[in-house]
Each structure stands twice: as C-alpha cells, then as structure tokens.
Amino acid sequence: MKLFLTLIVNVIAITTILAQKPSTIILTSNKAIPQGFYLNVQDQDYGFDPEKESHELSITVEGPEYGFLVSPKGKTYMFWYEEGEVKLNFQQSLMKDELLVDGSTSHIIYKSLDEASKFSDFKSVFQENSQSTVALNYIESKYKFLDFSAKEFQEIHELIASDSRNLTPRFNAYIEVMDKEKLEKNSQFIDFVGFDKDGKAFNSADFRGKYLLIDVAATWCRPCWTAFPYMIKSLNEYQNIQFLTLNEDNRTERWLAMASERKLDITWPVLWEVETGKEKLLHQYKIDSFPTYILVDPDGKVVERWSFSSEKVFSLKLKKYLKKM
Secondary structure: OOEEOOOOOOOOOOOOHHHOEEEEEEEEEOOOOOOOOEEEEOOEEEEOOOOOOOEEEEEEEOOOEEEEEEOOOOOEEEEEEOOEEEEEEEEEOOOOEEEEEEOOHHHHHHHHHHOOOOHHHHHHHHHHOOOOHHHHHHHHHHHHHOOOOHHHHHHHHHOOOHHHHHHOHHHHHHHHHOOOOOOOOOOEOOOOEEEOOOOOEEEHHHHOOOEEEEEEEOOOOHHHHHHHHHHHHHHOOEOOEEEEEEEOOOOHHHHHHHHHHOOOOOOOOEEOEEOOOHHHHHHHOOOOOOOEEEEEOOOOEEEEEEEOOOHHHHHHHHHOOOOEO
C-alpha cells in the first residue's frame, strides 16, 4: 500500500531518538509525474499527489541511506541521502528518464564509483571513502558486475578495514573462494551440510543413490514462490528423487508466514545455514539468479542446472532422468 507524500511525513525509528537526525527529500520534475510512480524510502512506498508540482518528504536518519524512484513497470532510479536536504529532479523526455540528485555527499560518492571508467579511478575513490557506508554498500552489492581481475578485487578488499568487513559478507566470501573450484554442469557436485530452522543438519552426500534437486531460493523471490506448487506436484509424481531448498537470506519467520499464506505443504528440508558458510557456497555454485535449480544424479554428478522455470520446463528436466510413480 502506497502513502501519498505530504509536506511532512513522520517516520518512527526503532533506535533511540538521540541517534536520529532530520532529513528532507524534495522531488520535482519537468513534467507531471505519471500515475504509478512512487518513492521507496526506508522500506516504505510513497505515491505522489497529482495536484502538487513539488513533493516533500521529511524523515529521520542515523546516517547515509538509499532510496528509489520506481516506475509502474518496475524501473528503478537509485539515490543516496543523509541528514539535511536533498533535491531530486526527475527529467522526463522521449530520449531518456534521468533522476538528478543535488545536496547529497553520499550520492556524489556513489556516482563517482559508478562512473569510474578505469580500475585506477575506482580504487582511488574507494580508498578515499573506504570507511563510508556508501562505498562499502557499493562493493557489497555490485562487485559481481565489476569487470576487475582477481588481483584487482583483492586490492579493493585489502582497503576495507577489518572492523568494517562485517558490512561486506558477500564480497568477503567471494574473495575467499575466488580461486576455488566452481560448480559446473557435468562436474562432481560440491557437497555441503545445511541446517533447517530448528538446527537439524542435512548432508547432501547422504542422498547418494537417488537424484537430488537443489533449489536455491530467496524469501523475496516471486518466481521461487510461483514454482513451489509444481515442485510439490513433481515430488509426488516421480520416483527416486529428493529435494532440498537452500535459502539465500535468513528471513525464516517471513518465509514461514508466506508459505502459510499460500497454503504450501513443503515436505522436503528448507535450509538456512551452511556449515562451511552459505555465502562461500553460493559463490562456488555460481548462483547469480533465483531460483536456480541443480540436479545431481545418484553418483553425485551435476546433470542439469537452470535458472527460473515454468512448470513445463521443470517437468521436462525431471522427465529426462526419472520415472513416474
């Protein structure tokens, strides 16, 4: 549900009042903003009053944060803001849509990193801001899209202070397994021990002798939820197969609530932690999209791997190897 932006919107923070600082976001546009656009700030969606030419949102922050202007088709324009006033100007034309940001030093850091054309330029900006929330968030969320060598990634990692590395767990894991074996089709499966919500351990190696389907999913992933009903159906149709779902995130309670809302009877293990580290395993598995399916034969060989799906595709993949009940 979207709230309309008003002159002042109060946001109650969970942390102490003393830690909060006022921030004001002002959005203008060269044209009336089309219906369906909204701002997403602090996990809240705000729509626009069509009677207003300028839209102002007052909130409280503890430090730099980011938000999005989102189009009806899901296109997002990211911006950073902090204490004080930041002005957003949405330039709409037939040639381009562009969100111009003024008054945010955090956004300047973000843009400098995003527009660095050479590694040396990126490293210089990152080094200067290596303790900044913005720089750490940037490398944590975008390292997969950066065309750097292993040596260059290592150089960036070395610039992150040890007491800041808790903010870059995915990047840390990537560095750790960068030179290790990666999972490919027709390769031997890289086994793991995973744990469900109750801490019960499941070792993938224990399922040798039957086919094993690893479903790498995420709580926020809509296609993952779309797939569960026909996964349930398939598990009841085919012989000699075991499913394991490995969740990318740790939102256990939210996942359980969503499964309950959808009345899903998922009988196979849903795993949340990995003994050797989930982030490292996902890098070794080369997971770039959700859901990703990995089909392992009874001897431990990866015979199929695919991302996204439809009921027809899912069924055809299993049908190549399995017999129906």
